[in-house]
Amino acid sequence: MTQEAVLQFKDLDVKFKTEFGRVHAVKGLNLEVRPGEVVALVGESGSGKSVTATTALGLLPKNAAIGGETVVGQHSITKLNGKQLRTIRGNHVAMVFQEPMTALNPVIRVGEQLTEAMEVHGVAFGREAWSRAVDLLKAVGIPNAERRAKQFPHELSGGMRQRVVIAMALSCDPEVIIADEPTTALDVTVQADILDLLRSLKDKLNTGILLITHNMGVVADMADRVAVMFKGEIVEHGTAEEVLLHPQHPYTKRLLDAVPHLGDGHGQFGSKVNPVTTDELALEVRNFVIEYKRQGKKPFRAVDDVSFDVRRGEIVGLVGESGSGKSTIGRALLGLIPAHSGEVRVLGQDLTKLRGQELKKLRRRIGVIFQDPAASLNPRLPIGDVIAEPMVVHKIGNAAERKARVHELLDAVRLPRSAYNRYPHELSGGQRQRVSIARALTLNPDLLVADEPTSALDVSVQASVLEMFTDLQTEFGFACLFISHDLAVIDSLAHRVVVMQYGKIVEKGTREEVLLDAKEEYTRRLLAAAPVPDPIEQAQRREERHRLLESLGDEVVELDTRELDQ
Amino acid sequence: MTDNNTPQSQPVTDEESQYSVEDVIDQTTDKSYSQGQLVMRRFFRHKAAMGGLVILLFVIVISFTSIGFGPIPGWWDKDFMTPSTVQNGGAPTLKLWPFQIGEHPFGQDTIGKDYFALVMRGSQVSLFIAFTVGIIATIIGTTIGAVAGYYRGLTESLLMRTTDLFIIIPALVLAAVFGRTFGSNVPILAVMLGVISWTGLARLVRGEVLSLREREFVAAARAIGTPSGTIIRRHVLPNALGTIVVNATLLISSAILTETAISFLGFGVRPPDTSLGLLIQTYQNALTTRPWLFWWPGIFILTIALCVNFIGDGLRDAFDPRQTLD
Secondary structure (H helix, E strand, O other): OOOOOOEEEEEEEEEEEEOOEEEEEEEEEEEEEOOOOEEEEEOOOOOOHHHHHHHOOOOOOOOEEEEEEEEEOOEEHHHOOHHHHHHHEOOOEEEEOOOHHHHOOOOOOHHHHHHHHHHHOOOOOHHHHHHHHHHHHHHOOOOOHHHHHOOOHHHOOHHHHHHHHHHHHHOOOOOEEEEEOOOOOOOHHHHHHHHHHHHHHHHHHOOEEEEEEOOHHHHHHHOOEEEEEEOOEEEEEEEHHHHHHOOOOHHHHHHHHHOOOOOOOOOOOOOOOOOOOOOOEEEEEEEEEEEEEEOOEEEEEEEEEEEEEEEOOOEEEEEEOOOOOHHHHHHHHOOOOOOOEEEEEEOOEEOOOOOHHHHHHHHOOEEEEOOOHHHHOOOOOOHHHHHHHHHHHOOOOOHHHHHHHHHHHHHHOOOOHHHHHOOHHHOOHHHHHHHHHHHHHOOOOOEEEEEOOOOOOOHHHHHHHHHHHHHHHHHHOOEEEEEEOOHHHHHHHOOEEEEEEOOEEEEEEEHHHHHHOOOOHHHHHHHHHOOOOOHHHHHHHHHHHHHHHHHOOOOOOOOOOHHHHO | OOOOHHHHHOOOOOHHHHOOOOOOOOOOOOOOOOHHHHHHHHHHOOHHHHHHHHHHHHHHHHHHHHOOEOOEOOOOOOOOOOOOOOOHHHOOOOEOOOOEOOOOOOOEOOOOOEHHHHHHHHHHHHHHHHHHHHHHHHHHHHHHHHHHHHHOHHHHHHHHHHHHHHHHOOHHHHHHHHHHHHOOOHHHHHHHHHHHOOHHHHHHHHHHHHHHOOOHHHHHHHHHOOOHHHHHHHHHHHHHHHHHHHHHHHHHHHHHHHHHHHHHOOOOOOOOOOOHHHHHHHOHHHHOOOOHHHHHHHHHHHHHHHHHHHHHHHHHHHHOHHHOOO
């Protein structure tokens, strides 16, 4: 490849001045993106990947000290002033953000947001700009583009919104697009569509793409070249095949080992899941219905006639995309949302019919782990108090016994006992989630409801938390309803799987039945859309998915350049 | 996460932790900073707030020790009730260079009372009213706001409509009515002001609680089976502390001004007792002939109100560090 690079980082070095001293975020980084090429910048949180990308737009806050150079096309970003920067942004380099709902202004129509960039850069004005905006929407595969352009962001679905954001990035025909975790906030089937769209973008428009992600599956699906970042430095750099299939650096190896692999089943992280030996039920859900009341409209049925059960010592995975009602079920089991009708039997007692003291007694038998460990721990309480709280609420034990139990649990979740006096903000994400798991286990529950317990964590942290989780399950023998959108995670630990869509159960059965030999169309779509961290295998899976979509009568999403040529 | 802190302080031997994104918890020490301690640290580094705090403490100490309070005598030999002969037209004897305090540092009023003693008494009354109002209004406002925000539904409607009712009654009219009924009883005046000035805080606390009750740690507490009262006390209110403390200080400074206004209109504190507002009202026409009679109470009102506001400012920055990053 002899083409001139469209984006170059030369010895880039970024330091932040903060309240607690200097943070060296990027340490002498060299990287370039050529036209028509996708370079993936991979790393876990705190690796400096987003900071690196942000320098290309000159958008870092004032407390950052930037050394080295970032070059877009012919322009060195670090040497430009405000006005010159504005002509570069959008025109030469554009950004696709992670969360499309926050990247779009909720009070401005989609079409107007698209025309804004064009008018600022003098690409087109007035009616001409509007018709180009409509063309852009058509090009990124939005049906009824004329009507959609007049709508507000909240009227579009998540995938549509991300397409609008991509259309915005394309509006001034930039040479390079920076995609910062463009699919992290999206469901897996939508993610596959957006990736298809981005791929067609580099093929048809010859745009260079810097893809920032933590998802190895996305990397395998998209990237030509991969740079792995760790604590501000690139530790490994090469083509996707080289890095993903033959990693050299120990960090890359560790990272790839930590990625759960759909189809590999139990024991991926070195700990076996115990087989279920009993038929005794820990949780029995029958014809369960949950409705949300809406003013002036008929109630919304979030969960519709759902039945499933969990045996003692069994992990049941509840899978679905956003809006499928999986978390609603979890919350209803905890008594946070009232049930409309149906039965929920926990250890033989109907949860929906109990009141007062009896209900409180039954609650002791259920533990809970939430998704975001930062939000689910009270920031004002030290860890010891957080873990002991269930014992305080249910008036179990005296101070010394509680402390002993907390120490026991800290050992079980592999945190040092010195964490007892620390506060949640002093711990990292994975450590906080361990605290949350310890709290859930304080009262030795028979049933654990885990609502996306690892989806807010980094891959390597997720692996260690999952390993610890299966170990604890073997040790304590609790039954678990494991709610997740990630099929690979479910695959690594569940005995049985329940798949949900639009509040109804689509398919349920053993792990092997559902994940290896799915019967229902929706499950097959879901499985086909989940990317694996192996570029060759992923290319095959992509072909298979496209065949599946064709056989189901759907189109593959790609950029329609005919719309842009006019 | 500071730069290079782990590799140097403890040699890492195994690959496992060398390439971990998680920071290792330092096991050698139990030292930890709670959020409260972090807030204190930021507060003590806030120069304006610390200045305000020192000056306010100085005003409080000097006003209460100089002429004494209740039966306790002070170190100043004159009191604020006894007239004496007017010397030198009652002009202040305080001089900065060469420094001298003299017989009447702040001067004398028209009938020869020592003006320093009068201003000190006025400050005492104003501070007493301000802090009483702050405490009462904070307690009422926090309770009503927290209950309304946490329970929602009918409770919320009733409490918030009551709040609206209190808002539409003009404070001055109420003060006038109570002032006529109870005369110059300072404690009753303070309590009355407190009972009508909690409304803003109640609305703010309700808003804060509305967002806190949806947080996952509250859901986690409910799922454990924690009673509502405990959730409010242990999980919700400590996290709303920033809003509450900051607004309490602002309430205090506005209470000083409200008392001043009411006394100025003649409905508040009455002679022979005095307050800063009353002193200003009495000598508002003296500005041209005996300006010190106007300036001294004016400066004290300004100093107290400004100091409390600076402290509130510092507290707000300390509780919400995102605002101060620049």
